[in-house]
Amino acid sequence: MKALVIVPAYNEEKNIGNLISSINETGYDYIVINDCSRDNTVDILKQLGTRYIDLPVNLGIGGAVQTGYKYARAYGYDIAIQIDGDGQHDISYLPEIIKMIEDGVADIVIGSRFLKKEGFQSSRARRTGIRFLNWLITLVCGIKITDATSGYRAINKKFIDIYSKAYPTDYPEPEAIVAAAMYGGKVSEVPVVMKERVNGTSSINVKKSIYYMVKVSLAILVCRASAGRRCRVTDS
Amino acid sequence: MSDTLRIVLFVGVCLYLLIVFYLLRKKSLELKYSLIWIGTGIAMLICAISPELVFALTKLLGIEMPVNAIFLLGHLFEVLILMMLSLIASRNKRRIKDLVQQNGLLEKRVRDLEEIGSKKDGTEHG
Numbered sequence: 001m002k003a004l005v006i007v008p009a010y011n012e013e014k015n016i017g018n019l020i021s022s023i024n025e026t027g028y029d030y031i032v033i034n035d036c037s038r039d040n041t042v043d044i045l046k047q048l049g050t051r052y053i054d055l056p057v058n059l060g061i062g063g064a065v066q067t068g069y070k071y072a073r074a075y076g077y078d079i080a081i082q083i084d085g086d087g088q089h090d091i092s093y094l095p096e097i098i099k100m101i102e103d104g105v106a107d108i109v110i111g112s113r114f115l116k117k118e119g120f121q122s123s124r125a126r127r128t129g130i131r132f133l134n135w136l137i138t139l140v141c142g143i144k145i146t147d148a149t150s151g152y153r154a155i156n157k158k159f160i161d162i163y164s165k166a167y168p169t170d171y172p173e174p175e176a177i178v179a180a181a182m183y184g185g186k187v188s189e190v191p192v193v194m195k196e197r198v199n200g201t202s203s204i205n206v207k208k209s210i211y212y213m214v215k216v217s218l219a220i221l222v223c224r225a226s227a228g229r230r231c232r233v234t235d236s
Numbered sequence: 237m238s239d240t241l242r243i244v245l246f247v248g249v250c251l252y253l254l255i256v257f258y259l260l261r262k263k264s265l266e267l268k269y270s271l272i273w274i275g276t277g278i279a280m281l282i283c284a285i286s287p288e289l290v291f292a293l294t295k296l297l298g299i300e301m302p303v304n305a306i307f308l309l310g311h312l313f314e315v316l317i318l319m320m321l322s323l324i325a326s327r328n329k330r331r332i333k334d335l336v337q338q339n340g341l342l343e344k345r346v347r348d349l350e351e352i353g354s355k356k357d358g359t360e361h362g
Binding site for chain 1: 268
């Protein structure tokens with residue numbers, strides 16, 4: 001099965017070089033989506049001869065990842081895996097995650113840092129927020145999840161097709177899980193280790209976090225409401 | 237405040253919130269922009285349920301009649317929302333401009349490639 005690694009990147013001039021080297025070693029196809037970075041990310045991509053898409057306007061993580069899904073659909077990929085451009089996702093889990101999709105174990109496989117609680121566990125505040133979102137998602141569509149905000153996820157062809165047509169734009173990760181449930185998608189998690197961010201700054205801060213929580217919770221409810229009777233509970 | 241009015245207001249606000257959620261469901265309304273509409277709706281709901289809050293706020297603002305306070309606050313909200321819409325329109329204008337310019341540059345690149353392509357054909361057949 002053809003697998004594509006999608007790397008959304010925004011202002012990652014310090015991290016992207018290392019990340020691309022390690023992805024190259026895995027041998028998987030990949031596409032970097034440069035989300036109109038203000039720094040020299042695109043110059044580094046050019047220097048390294050990376051396969052990339054240069055967005056003319058900043059879309060945010062949702063729009064950037066969806067661009068990757070559209071690319072995957074256009075070039076007939078069967079599996080698409082998101083790996084964040086900041087290098088926090090450990091690529092050694094790629095084969096395991098891809099195999100689960102290949103074997104049809106699940107439609108969507110999410111790398112959760114909280115299943116085995118190894119590696120970078122994020123701040124307490126974030127963990128509390130994530131736990132709330134996990135609970136809300138289970139309440140709304142029955143999917144049991146431990147790391148709803150993890151961007152480290154693989155999807156199969158069915159969802160490449162679905163997400164390339166509609167994917168949430170702001171903070172898409174939790175909402176995308178509910179959207180998957182709407183289409184009867186089976187969502188599984190595997191334990192992964194995430195690293196702490198080495199260089200650059202995260203795009204989330206305290207004020208944004210509150211806005212994030214309100215917005216994402218509301219988005220999850222609206223997403224569920226849009227589904228009506230379509231939402232089927234699937235065991236993970 | 238009469239009970240009839242309170243019920244009318246309550247039903248009215250519920251209808252308003254239903255319309256907002258309907259638009260969200262249909263994806264006609266972007267969630268990001270709907271937050272302030274939903275917030276306003278919840279504030280109106282609170283006022284309809286407990287008018288005492290409105291009376292207290294009226295006194296606090298030094299206004300005579302509660303209804304005037306409501307009009308004032310209502311207008312302030314409208315100005316806020318209009319300002320927000322202006323900001324959104326401005327941002328969209330900037331992004332469209334960037335997109336148009338990139339499109340123009342891309343068209344030039346494609347045209348250059350086409351010229352190279354047709355030149356190659358020319359020499360092959362020439």
